[in-house]
Amino acid sequence: MRAIASTPEVDDLLSAGAPVAIGVSGGKDSQAAALATFRYLDAIEHAGPRLLIHADLGTVEWKNSHPVCEDLANYLGAGLIVVRRKAGGLMERWESRWESSRERYETLSTVTLVPCWSTPAMRFCTSELKTHVITAELKRRFPGQTVINVTGVRREESAARAKAEAADASADGRFWNWRPLVDWSVADVFAEIDSSGLDPHPAYRVFGMSRVSCRFCIMSNLADLTAAAAQPEAQDLYCRMVRLEARSTFAFQGSRWLGDVAPGLLDDAERNAVAAAKASAQLRVAAEKRITKPMLYVKGWPLRMLTDDEADILAGVRREVSDLLGLRPAFLDRSSIHARYAELLAAKPAEKEAA
Known part of the structure; x- marks a missing residue:
């Protein structure tokens, strides 16, 4: 089996019995990371607590993702912790972000409308719905301890991840982020899973997708989006997401409209709404x-x-944009805009004082 990457700092923490938490999504990389990490921990006789932790993103998740994590936990004899954002899943976050954007625009609390969707440069889907809820749970479970947080990040995945280190410490020193598969290839990952006798997520070999995360991911290529839309379980979500595209006038992937991926799933009104x-x-x-x-x-x-x-x-811009989207803004002339800016500027000293 392919060796995993480690560092002296991680090995010292493991020798001292530090808790190890492995983030699992149901995707191949986290599945292989859990298998390889447990094998390594057994080999070095790690005596500290170990667990798997899964951030449930709500309706955007494949129905098989949780069962894949459960099967993995049962195979390893480990506990599986499931955490969720209290304010709702990712679809609800996208929808509430649009409502917030609309309200802020109407009250001239921002200058332009902002996209409702997460983007490669602004992945609040990861930070808010995964990282924040996972770290909060681990801090609660292991107060005062340094926790080793394992992910399946690999350098081969992207130009950004090509720079990833095998491990590094969080800013507050509470976590060491360990990436044991950082040098592995896709072939290594599937070999690890296959050798265990477990099945990878069916999205890979049944649905024909190259990556598994959300049913429709901001990072997915067109082939993966098309394959996802072909699955009956994803089609209600597809229509809901397309309706948000139409309502907001922001395409799901910048210049790629999700409504163009599988227009046959939409009714006439929905197709007309996308065109408009x-x-x-x-x-x-x-x-x-x-x-x-x-x-x-x-x-x-x-x-x-x-x-x-x-x-x-x-x-002039506010009047034009508001007419296009059916918004109901205030501050549509020179004098009211000057008054609003004066109000906002006057509030700054009070805000600083309160902070």
């Missing part, structure tokens, strides 16, 4: 391009009052 959303998106983007760079939202916004010309530009 695409047209509105082009007009929205064109309108927002009239907003100059110094006017755009930045941290600490607003930094200054707008000029009369800038206020007129913003008012």
Whole structure:
């Protein structure tokens, strides 16, 4: 079997009996990471607690993901902890993000509408629904201890992950993030799973997908999105996501509309709504391009009052965008925009004092 990567720091913690928590999603990499890590821990006679932990993302998850994690836990004789975001799953997060974006735009608490979807550069789907809830649970279970958090990250997966280290410490020192498979190939991963006698997630060999995460993932290629849409269990979610595309005028993957992946699953009204959303998106983007760079939202916004010309530009854009999306905004002329900016600027000292 392929050797795993480790570091002196991780090995010292293991020798001292540090708790080991392996994040499992139901995907191949976390499944192989759990198998290989347990074998390594047995070989070095690790005496500390071990567990598997799964972050349930709600309706976006494949129905087989949890059973794959359960089968893995039973095979290893380990406990499986399931954690969830209290405010709901990922689909609910996308929907609430759109409502928040809409409300903030209507009240001129931001300059442009923001996408409801997570993106490769803004993966709140990982940070909020996985990392935060998992670390909170581990801190609760192991107070005062340094926990080794195992993931199936591999350098081969992407340019960003090509720079991954075998292990590193979290900023607060409470966790060591260990990536034992960092140098493994896809073939190594499937060989590890197959040698155990367990089955990988059916999405790989039955559905024909190259990766398993959410049913429809922001990182998926077109072939994986198409394969996912072909599965009956994913089709209600597909329509719900397409309706959010149409409502928000933001495509699921930047320039790729999920509504184009399997239009046969949509009814006439839904297909018409997608077509209208695409047209509105082009007009929205064109309108927002009239907003100059110094006017755009930045941290600490607003930094200054707008000029009369800038206020007129913003008012015109807000009227156009609101008409396109059926929004009900305030602050649609020069004087009301100046008044709103003055209000926001005046509130800053009070906010700093409260902080």
